[in-house]
C-alpha cells in the first residue's frame with residue numbers, strides 16, 4: 164500500500180474488526196519491528212508493547228474498558244458531549260463516532276489480540292510539561308507506526324485510552340510494574356472486514372497551519388475544561 168494511502172486511511176476500526184480470523188504472531192512481530200524504528204527521546208527506546216492473546220486476560224481488559232466506558236465515562240454520551248452544535252455535519256460525524264464507540268465496547272472481548280503501548284521508565288503523574296512531552300513523545304510515534312504497519316497488512320486498530328481510568332487494575336492483571344511503567348494506549352488488533360477505508364473529515368490545511376506566528380483568526384479546537392480530572396469525576 165502506498166504511504167500516502169496508508170496515512171490517509173488508517174481509521175479507528177471498531178465495527179469492521181473480524182474476530183473470526185486469528186492474527187498470526189509473525190505479523191505482530193513485523194509491526195513491532197517497524198514501530199521501534201520511530202524516533203526515541205535521547206535515543207532510548209522506551210516503548211514496550213504488551214500483546215495480550217490469552218483469553219482470560221483479554222476478557223479482563225475488555226471488562227475494565229467496559230466498566231469505564233459504561234460507568235465513569237457514560238458511554239457514547241462522552242463523544243456526543245463534544246459535538247459542535249453550530250456545525251450539523253460535525254454533529255452527525257460525532258453521532259456516528261459515538262455509535263461506533265459503543266460497538267467497540269461490545270466487541271473488544273471478541274478480538275483475539277489486544278495490544279497495550281507502555282512507557283518504560285517512569286510515571287508521568289505531576290511531571291513538567293517538558294518531561295511529559297519528551298516521555299510521551301517516546302511512545303506515541305512508535306504506537307502510531309505500529310498501527311500504520313498493521314493497516315498495511317490488512318489489520319485494523321483503534322487507539323483507545325479509556326481503560327486508563329483503571330490503569331492500576333490493568334497493571335495488576337498483566338503484571339505490569341505500575342510505579343515504573345505507564346500505559347499509554349490500548350488497541351484491538353484484528354483483520355478488517357474488507358480493506359477499503361476512506362479519508363476522515365478533518366480540518367483544512369489553512370485552518371490548522373499558523374505561518375510564522377500564531378494567528379488568532381484561525382479556528383480553535385475548544386478549551387478543555389477540567390481535563391486534569393479523571394473522566395466523570
Ligand SMILES: Cc1cc2nc3c(=O)[nH]c(=O)nc-3n(C[C@H](O)[C@H](O)[C@H](O)COP(=O)(O)O)c2cc1C
Pocket residue numbers: 173174175176260263264267321322323324325326363364
Ligand atoms: C488520544 C486518543 C484517545 C482515544 N480514545 C478512544 C477510546 O477510548 N475509545 C474509542 O473508541 N476511540 C478512541 N479514540 C479514537 C478516536 O475516537 C478516533 O480517532 C476518532 O473518532 C476519529 O476517527 P478516525 O481516527 O477513524 O478518523 C482515541 C483517539 C486518540 C487519538
